[in-house]
Each structure stands twice: as structure tokens, then as C-alpha cells.
Amino acid sequence: MSQGKMADDRRIKAAVDLISNLPDEILQHILCFIPIKVAITTSLLSRRWKHVWCEIPSLSLDATILTAASVNKTLSHYTAPKTKSFHLKTYRREYTPHINRWIKCAMSHNVENLSLDFWANSYPYKVPDFFYNSSSFRQLNIKLIFFHTIVPECTVSWKFLRKLSLSGCTLSDESLAKILTGCPILEYLTLCHCSELKVLDLRKSLRLRTLQIRRDMSVPGPTQIVAPHIHSLRLLNSQLSCTFVDVSSLTKAKLDICYVSADFLQTMLLKMLEKIQNVEKLTFGGNFIQVYN
Template sequence: RLKGKGDKISGLPDVILQHIFAYIPTKYAIRTSLLSKRWRHVWCDTPSLSFNSSILNDAWINQTPTGYTAPRMLHFHLKSDKNHDVPHIDKWLELVMSRHVENMVLSFLLVKYSFPDFFYVDSSLKQLTLKYCDMSSKCSVSWTSLKNLSLTRCSVSDESMAKILSGCPVLESLTLNNCHELIYLDLSRSLRLRTVVVVERSSSVTGPKVIEAPHIHYLYLRYAQFPCTLVDVSSLTEADVNFCVSTNTNGKETSLQDKVMNMLVKLRHVEKLTFGTNLLQVLSFTELRGVPFPMFEVKSLKLKTRIFQYVILGLKRVLQNSCDLKKLTLHTNNCSIKRVKHRDNCLALQSFSPAQLCRRSKVAGHWDVESKHLAMFVELVLQNTETLDKMFLVLDDRYRKFRKIFENFLTTTKSPLPFQIRLVVNHRV
């Protein structure tokens, strides 16, 4: 407040104040009604509301629906972790859906909540994010405007998912995060679906095990242990594949490698591929077994890994089998490399020792990545690619010494590089 000038914020139009309210928890927006008569009803037309359990049972907040006058809602975010919130949840859902909400985020950690039937019929929802929800309702689904659906740790069976998909005719993006009950994800009838993200971090229960998605263009897969089986991804143009963590496969290393190779066969036509560290390790072990790799049609390959002995053989084979590769990006991870038991076990099963793998890859056997390994990586690329136009090295702060090594490499090489190399060293990577 400026002396003699009054309150400039109070002088702003309601629509601007309500836009500001959309970015703060609703409880703070409602408290502004105590400031003065000017503020008493400003929040009532705010198109976005956000609640959690800490205020959901307060008497004053549950009188809010009677005073809320916004004809349409853009966003509604509700987070609850208490079972006694259920009656209030029903009331709020009924309110926001009657106001034609477009974007809804609901999280029910520790709450045994089943959606009422009216929740499954709505023509306004465009984005829906559900966490820890039970989606096992037997009623039909009709979300005719829904374009983006995200489910995290939701109870949803194959049958329930089929009902959801049939009721979302314009769905464009589907995210499934730790939805363990899914077995067969059939997306063949979702004609407009273009993006699918599947993250499964449980090492004991995984799902879905099979994915059929003939119309999608982008696929992101993160599995903690065994990857899924891809049935039909014939329209795919970009895929990002890796395992969340290195896990002990309990003697099933060969089965894991076979599953990964079967997946790569389905991805051989994809033009943009991203492979992570653990996937490259599996490919190295597969190369040791002499298993033939598919020929890839990839034009842009991104590697999210640090360069060390357990990824070299797989990486080399991928490069050799990518005859149309134009762009290669190495994006190093910030995580440290740790010994994982099953890697050495896998080598033992194939009568290889870690030292033999190092000799096969011609990289010194250090667990900590050193800058000289990156120089070896560049040399590996030079020896195994013929069509490459550009290579990007996006490195974290630990690789600062590589710049000098790389400059020395360029001065000692006998012929000019056949492709452009861009080096970025960033401590934030």
C-alpha cells in the first residue's frame, strides 16, 4: 500500500485476482474473503480449486459449495489420505463435474474410495490424473472429450481398462504408473492414441505384460525387471526404453535377454530410439552369447548412460546394425555405477569373466567412469558408423577433463571427422 494511493492489488479486476488464486492452495484464496468487503466474494468465481485432507473436514470448507458460483472450472485438485473424507469427496466431485471441469487430479492414498457412477459419465473432462484409485466399477464409461489419462498405482483390471478405453474416443495420451493388475493392454481400438507411457517399478509384480498398440507414435517404457511383450507397434516413430533398476534376476538372465531381443525386433523400424544403461548392459551379455541383433532403421539414437565396460559390447553392436543413423546423442547420468550381483553371475553362466568383457570391449576395467573412456567412445563411433552427420555429447560436471582429451584427440587424428561433434558440459545434467 502506497501512502495516499490505496491498495493497488484490491484495485485489480476480479478476473486477474482469480487468475492469481488459481496458482495458490484454495484455503489461502478463501481466507482473502476476510480482508474486506471488496474481497469477500472474489474467490467464489475462481476457475481452479485445490484441496487436501488437512482442510477437507473443516466445517467452513464444506460450506463452500453453497457459495461457489463459477459456472465452469478449468482445474480441480483433490488429495486425501483419510477414510472419513469419503462423504466430502462425493460432494465435491458432484460439484466440480456439474461445473464442467476440464482438468482433474485426484489422489486417495490410504483411502478406500470407490467412485460413484456419475463420475464415469462426463463430456467436459480433457485431462484426468488419478492416483491410488479403485477403477473396478462395472458401469459403462463415457468421457467423450478426454485426451490425456494418467493412472498411478490404480486398481484396474484388463476388463476395466477396456471399458475405460471404449469410453474415451478421442484419447491421445495414456500414462500407466505401477498399475500391477493389468496383464494385456489392448489399445488396438484407440484410433487417436499417440503417446503411451508405462512405468513399473515393482520387482515382484509387473504389468502390463503384453502391449498391443498399432496406432501410437511414441512409447516410453520403464520396467524394474522383465520387459513387456510388444505385439503390434507398427506406427511407432519414437521409443524410450530402459529398466528402472538393475535387479537380481534369480538365474533367469537368459530369459531376460531373450525378452529384450524380442522387444528390439518390434522396435527395429523406429526412427528415434533412446536406450538406457541397464538395457545396454543386457545387450552386451546378449552379444556375448552370439545372439543375432536385428537391423535397425533408426536415424536418431540417444544413449542415457555412462560409458563403462558393461555397456560397450551392446553399444557397439547397435551402432553396427544402424546403417541409416544420422544423429547420435550421449546423455550421461548423474547416478553412480554400482556392482550388481546378477551382472557377474550372467557372465559366469556364459563362461565369461568381467575381465574378459573388458578385453572384448577394449576398455579398462574401472567402475568409476573416467574421461578417457569417452575418447574411446568417440573412437568406437568413428569405427562403427558410416552415415552419421551429428553427434552430441551432453555431459555432467565430472567430465570436464574430457574437453582437453577430446581436443588432443582431434589434433592427433589423421583425417578430419566425417561428422559434426557438439560438446556440452553442464553440472545440472
């Protein structure tokens, strides 16, 4: 072996040793940025690395790629006492019996930011009762396929939740009110294509400051907004009229209204402007400009 080759090998070994000598917290943070399948393979590097991945603070499981057996095995070795974020994505019908177990596992690790992406599911999924009781949730993102129903049959207790995003849900006024009652310090609420909503009443959400709503002709709701405490509003891809009953604290608004006639847009807009006179920054989407051009 040449002297140059030996020198290169020594440099590589020194670099590997330098990385391996880093604290577990730093190594685990690094592993969060690579796919979980790759992160797990680092356990083969040496005895030092065998269990490092088992306590990574963020876990993302794409069950559209991973098998159910692989997900189960991964979670059986996962030992982090506290999980910063947990993302689960699946669309396979045969995985339905496993989903609740996977969610329960995330909750057992005191997950703070939970993301459930079932957007491509073609089968109904009922959110389990145990899901509605968590003191660890800080941020929650749920994506369901049109139109899975969310109807809490138990008391909702997400007392430390600050951000909530619901997409593709069939959600009645009563169901959303029940959810919001269990979120006393909620600050951000996003509703994307949530059907059956008619009157979005946020009067009891005293901490809520930011509201984002995305809707279209197939998902018209809500048609009335009662949100006296919000400071920021984004109303996107709205094709139907929406009445601002009370948005008296609003200081920032973005209105993206599309696919309507200029006359209808002007009438609807004038009614909206009457209710947002305290707004300091008002932005109109590109669709608004196209209509008037």
C-alpha cells in the same frame, strides 16, 4: 506522523487500489497460485474482494490438511460456472462419506482437468457410477492406494477426454477396455503400478499417440502391448519381460529396464528391437547402462 511516513502510506494505498482495480479474471488467476485458505482470507480485505475467490478457475483442496467441514464450506461458496482444474487429496477414513459429494461438486462446475489423489488411503474406495459420465473432462488423473479396484459397472462416457492417468489401480483387461471405449479421442495414456493388466489392447484407440507405463515386480502387468497407433512409448522401471505385439507406428521410445541379468536383458531387448524398427529416437535408461557395465 512524519511526512515520509505519510508518503509511504499513500504509496501503499495507491498500490492496493491499483491491484483492486484489476479485472476479476486477473485477480482470480493470481489467487490460483496461493493456497486456498489464504485465497479465502482475501475476502476480508474489502467489499471489492469479498467474492473474488469464489470463482477462481482452479481449485486445490488438500483434505490431509483441511477439515471436512472446511472443504464443505469452501465448496458451498464456490460459484465458478466452469472450473479449469480441480485437485482433491485425502487419506482420512472418516472423510469417505464426503468424497463423492466433493467429486460431484467439481463435476457440477464442468471441471476440465480433474485430479484425485487418494494414494495414501488405507481403506477401499469405490468410484461412483456418476463419475463415469462427463462431457467436461479433458484431463483425468486418478491415484489410488494399492490395490483399489476400478470396475465400471455402467457405460463410460468421457467423450472429450484427451489425457488419462491411472496410478495404483487394480484394473483388469476388461475394465480398461470398457474405459477406453468411452474415450474416443484419447491421445495420452499413463498407467503406473496398475495390477491385473495382462494384455494392453489399444487397437480401438485410434487417436492414442502417447503411452507411458511404470511397473515393477510387485505390479508386473501388462506383459503384452498391442498399440498400433501410438507414436511415443515410455516403459519405465520394468523388471519383467514385456512383449510388443504391435507398435508399428512407433517413432519415439524410452526403455528403462532394471534389476535383471545382462543375458535376460539382451534376450528381452532383442525381441523388443525387432518390433520397433521404425523408431527414429530410442533412449535407454541409466539402469540399462549399469547392467552392461
